[in-house]
Amino acid sequence: MINVAILGYGTVGSGVYEVIKTNNAIINKKAGQEVNIKYVLDLRDFPGDPVEDVLVHDYDTILNDDEVEVIAEVMGGVEPAYTFVKSALMKGKSVCTSNKELVAKHGPELIEIAREHGRNFFFEASCGGGIPIIRPLIECITADDVQEIVGILNGTTNYILTKMSREGLAFDTVLKEAQDLGYAERNPAADIEGFDACRKIAILASVVYGKNVDFEDVYTEGITKITDVDFKYANKIGYSVKLFGKAMKTDGKIYAYVAPVMINQEHPLFAVNDVFNGIMVKGNVLGDVMFYGSGAGKLPTASAVVSDMVDAIKHLNDNVLIDWSSDKLELTDIKNSEKKFFVRMSGDADEQKAAVEKAFGSVEIIRLDDVSGEFAFITDSMTEGKYEEAAKAFENIITRIRIEM
Numbered sequence: 001m002i003n004v005a006i007l008g009y010g011t012v013g014s015g016v017y018e019v020i021k022t023n024n025a026i027i028n029k030k031a032g033q034e035v036n037i038k039y040v041l042d043l044r045d046f047p048g049d050p051v052e053d054v055l056v057h058d059y060d061t062i063l064n065d066d067e068v069e070v071i072a073e074v075m076g077g078v079e080p081a082y083t084f085v086k087s088a089l090m091k092g093k094s095v096c097t098s099n100k101e102l103v104a105k106h107g108p109e110l111i112e113i114a115r116e117h118g119r120n121f122f123f124e125a126s127c128g129g130g131i132p133i134i135r136p137l138i139e140c141i142t143a144d145d146v147q148e149i150v151g152i153l154n155g156t157t158n159y160i161l162t163k164m165s166r167e168g169l170a171f172d173t174v175l176k177e178a179q180d181l182g183y184a185e186r187n188p189a190a191d192i193e194g195f196d197a198c199r200k201i202a203i204l205a206s207v208v209y210g211k212n213v214d215f216e217d218v219y220t221e222g223i224t225k226i227t228d229v230d231f232k233y234a235n236k237i238g239y240s241v242k243l244f245g246k247a248m249k250t251d252g253k254i255y256a257y258v259a260p261v262m263i264n265q266e267h268p269l270f271a272v273n274d275v276f277n278g279i280m281v282k283g284n285v286l287g288d289v290m291f292y293g294s295g296a297g298k299l300p301t302a303s304a305v306v307s308d309m310v311d312a313i314k315h316l317n318d319n320v321l322i323d324w325s326s327d328k329l330e331l332t333d334i335k336n337s338e339k340k341f342f343v344r345m346s347g348d349a350d351e352q353k354a355a356v357e358k359a360f361g362s363v364e365i366i367r368l369d370d371v372s373g374e375f376a377f378i379t380d381s382m383t384e385g386k387y388e389e390a391a392k393a394f395e396n397i398i399t400r401i402r403i404e405m
């Protein structure tokens with residue numbers, strides 16, 4: 001038998017407890033021994049809940065119990081999670097976490113402490129909810145020079161964008177639904193301003209490229225400026241609007257960004273809707289490989305945490321090498337990256353087309369029957385820097401959305 005503890009009995013923590021209880025026989029078999037939840041830590045009481053039998057309020061009870069070998073940290077936030085996780089690893093316990101804020105900020109240090117103690121720090125659930133992506137990157141895609149990793153990495157915003165596109169619903173209504181379903185972060189800005197996806201692409205890029213991508217270096221734009229009119233244009237031309245997190249190698253340099261993009265049906269991530277996440281990895285010898293599944297929610301996320309716990313039990317005294325050093329990966333400016341742009345402009349298309357084409361080259365004009373006083377166009381492929389230079393000549397640009405091919 002192996003004793004484990006869960007730090008936090010919120011959405012994910014109660015999910016971890018439920019998954020271990022519900023799939024007990026399968027999990028024990030996969031782990032090779034009986035998994036016993038010895039403690040659950042939370043400041044709150046849960047009268048009438050079976051967790052009461054193992055609930056503790058003092059972290060030291062868990063830290064100082066040498067019988068606890070594996071800990072699931074599912075509290076979220078950097079502190080006290082960082083202090084708890086670091087002290088657990090230093091005591092020679094393995095830790096599995098869903099906490100992307102913790103991993104993005106302290107990942108390399110915690111990986112190193114685990115290595116020094118011959119234990120493991122796993123973080124599968126920090127990216128892509130229930131989708132296995134970290135382990136495939138660490139253990140499977142190891143023969144490739146990865147050219148690109150791109151994904152829809154936030155379930156809440158994908159849920160919002162899908163509902164806005166299909167049902168024409170207002171932003172706030174859909175955000176409330178996502179919160180009620182347990183997808184959203186406590187502070188909704190983390191989802192809708194792109195900060196959550198930014199941490200996830202920083203984690204993924206660090207695991208892929210082996211050096212630390214500081215999430216604060218990642219260019220980040222959220223979805224709050226996307227409107228129903230953008231969707232009218234997108235629907236008319238057969239595009240969808242998605243929040244992408246992307247890291248890409250060009251000429252030996254790596255750039256990363258999070259931003260809303262328009263994609264058409266040819267793009268492998270076009271059909272990733274609702275709370276689902278999709279992640280595509282492009283290897284120089286492998287080609288494209290796709291990962292798809294529930295990107296948020298109690299049980300899918302808990303499933304990933306428990307899978308990590310099973311792996312930690314299987315490798316109890318054997319550190320699994322994670323190639324993510326604390327050396328900083330210097331990102332190149334996204335101004336050097338090349339793409340097409342969808343641009344909405346106020347005024348009359350016929351009057352402005354010549355000036356637009358002088359600045360942006362030949363463009364494809366799009367008009368909406370039920371929206372007057374404006375038009376849109378799609379540019380040819382150009383660098384972000386060139387786009388910005390050309391756009392300076394126009395004060396009547398309403399919005400621009402990047403197009404990914």
Ligand code: HSE
Pocket residue numbers: 126128129153154155156157183184185191196295296297
């Ligand atoms: N708020 C996050 C999301 C939860 O919507 O994707 C999963 O990380």
